[in-house]
Amino acid sequence: MRPRCAFRPSLIWSTGLLLTGCSGPQSSLDPYGPDADTLARLFWNFTGFLTLVWVVTMFALLFALRPRPEPARDPLAHEQNAEHGMVLTVAIATALTVISIAALTVVSYGAQRVLFSDRSPSLSIEVTGHQWWWEVRYEDPRPSQTFATANEIHIPVATPVILKLAASDVIHSFWVPRLAGKLDLIPGRTNELRIQADKPGIYRGQCAEFCGWQHAHMAMLVVAHTQEDFQAWRAAQVSPAKPPADAEQKRGQEIFLKSPCVMCHQIRGTPAAGKVAPDLTHVGSRRTIAAATLPNTRGNLAAWIVDPQGIKPGVHMPLIKLDAGEIQPLAAYLEGLK
Ligand SMILES: [Cu+2]
Numbered sequence: 001m002r003p004r005c006a007f008r009p010s011l012i013w014s015t016g017l018l019l020t021g022c023s024g025p026q027s028s029l030d031p032y033g034p035d036a037d038t039l040a041r042l043f044w045n046f047t048g049f050l051t052l053v054w055v056v057t058m059f060a061l062l063f064a065l066r067p068r069p070e071p072a073r074d075p076l077a078h079e080q081n082a083e084h085g086m087v088l089t090v091a092i093a094t095a096l097t098v099i100s101i102a103a104l105t106v107v108s109y110g111a112q113r114v115l116f117s118d119r120s121p122s123l124s125i126e127v128t129g130h131q132w133w134w135e136v137r138y139e140d141p142r143p144s145q146t147f148a149t150a151n152e153i154h155i156p157v158a159t160p161v162i163l164k165l166a167a168s169d170v171i172h173s174f175w176v177p178r179l180a181g182k183l184d185l186i187p188g189r190t191n192e193l194r195i196q197a198d199k200p201g202i203y204r205g206q207c208a209e210f211c212g213w214q215h216a217h218m219a220m221l222v223v224a225h226t227q228e229d230f231q232a233w234r235a236a237q238v239s240p241a242k243p244p245a246d247a248e249q250k251r252g253q254e255i256f257l258k259s260p261c262v263m264c265h266q267i268r269g270t271p272a273a274g275k276v277a278p279d280l281t282h283v284g285s286r287r288t289i290a291a292a293t294l295p296n297t298r299g300n301l302a303a304w305i306v307d308p309q310g311i312k313p314g315v316h317m318p319l320i321k322l323d324a325g326e327i328q329p330l331a332a333y334l335e336g337l338k
Pocket residue numbers: 172173207208209210211212215216218
């Protein structure tokens with residue numbers, strides 16, 4: 001079963017879905033996992049309570065502005081009365097403010113406790129932010145079971161997953177609003193974020209910290225599968241790249257292997273072993289390329305190879321001179337790497 005984009009049929013979020021297509025609404029108010037749920041609830045509790053505060057304040061203001069009778073015969077006594085009333089009002093207002101802020105602090109602390117509680121994760125994934133793509137590495141005690149992919153994080157549903165967030169160049173920020181809160185990726189240290197999806201589906205996220213020119217083109221998809229589908233996906237990804245299926249793909253592979261592509265990109269099962277760019281071993285299995293900038297089609301692969309700088313100006317992939325006849329086989333080969 002291929003996961004579809006998850007959404008709830010409510011008016012606001014369906015409108016968002018129409019606007020954004022299958023990427024779905026990226027809204028933290030449309031939670032699909034326990035931690036995102038805690039955050040959404042925190043937001044609504046704050047909003048509800050502060051609305052109440054606003055209404056009470058407005059009533060108090062109207063009450064204070066009400067028309068009042070002229071001072072009676074004894075102006076001094078009237079003034080004293082008024083002053084007494086004011087001191088009392090200010091005292092009550094101060095006390096209510098302190099109580100409110102303390103209550104909100106307790107509620108917020110409670111949410112933190114839930115977010116940082118121990119729910120022993122069964123899977124941890126290393127996510128490294130690069131200008132401007134996400135490296136996703138599935139570690140395993142057995143080196144043969146370790147593999148990397150890019151811009152697409154696959155997880156099993158209903159399972160807490162720990163993401164070990166790092167950065168290779170500048171600070172990025174990881175945010176998939178429907179699954180969890182936001183956390184920075186900082187060069188030189190590792191931050192841990194727990195995500196969990198309750199339903200199979202595709203959840204879009206993006207970098208949430210300005211990280212340079214193409215920051216806006218640094219998105220990613222989290223794909224949540226049932227346990228069996230996840231194991232099948234993992235088994236497929238662990239395996240080395242498929243050999244070319246026909247003459248055109250074979251020619252594409254030859255072109256790839258004799259081009260500078262191999263300096264940056266890895267395709268396991270071939271001599272290409274570059275480590276500074278997305279692993280292309282199973283690039284054909286991904287839904288998008290260039291950090292969710294383009295749908296992954298043969299046409300877009302060809303367009304990307306012909307002019308990466310036109311699609312993502314400033315991107316760290318140079319324009320490589322290829323003959324016109326070399327583009328099609330190359331794109332066919334990459335598309336075939338399912
Ligand atoms: Cu960024």
